[in-house]
Amino acid sequence: MTETTATKFRSEVAFANLILRLWVGLRLFMAGIDKFRDKATKEYAIGNMDVLKKNVQPLYDNMVAETFLPSFMVANYVVVLSYALIIVGLWVIVGLFSRLSLLAAGLLFVSLSFGLMALPDDDQAVFRGIEVAITAFALMTAAHGKISLDGILFRSKKAE
Secondary structure, eight states: OOOOTTTSOOHHHHHHHHHHHHHHHHHHHHHHHHTTBOTTTOOBOTTOHHHHHHHHHHHHHHHHHHSSSOHHHHHHHHHHHHHHHHHHHHHHHHTTTHHHHHHHHHHHHHHHHHHHHHTTOHHHHHHHHHHHHHHHHHHHTGGGOOSSHHHHHSOOGGGO
16 A cells, blocks of 8 residues: 555644744734733733723724724724734644644634725735735645644554
C-alpha cells in the first residue's frame, strides 16, 4: 500500500502549521484581551463590561457615524467580537478543533475587514487581508497539525 502525503508525517509542514497557528491565535487572543485592559491602570479585567464598553465606545462611535451599518448591529458586534477573539484565539493556539477554529479565525478577520472597508480605511483593510492570507495558509496546513491538541488526541495509528 502506498502512503498518501495527507497521512505521512512531514515535519516541515507540521512546523509550518504550528508557527502559523501560533501567530494567528496569539494575534486574536491579544486583540481580545486588550479590549478588557483598563487604559488608566494598565490592568486586565477580563469579563468586566464597564472596561469593555469604555474601550469599544470610540470604535462604536466611529462605525455608527461613518458607515451605513445600523447602530444596533455595531453595538452587538463590538461586544461579541471581544469574546470571540479570546475564545477562537485560544482554540487556534492549542489546536483544538483546528480546521473549525482556523475557519472561525479567518471569518473574524474578514468581518474586521468588512468594517474597515465600510469606513473606508483602505490601509487597515489591507493589513486585515494579510491576516486572512496567513490564516488561509494555516488552514491549508491543518492536515499536518500533528503538533496540536487535535493531533495528539485524534491521531490515527496507521498514519504514524
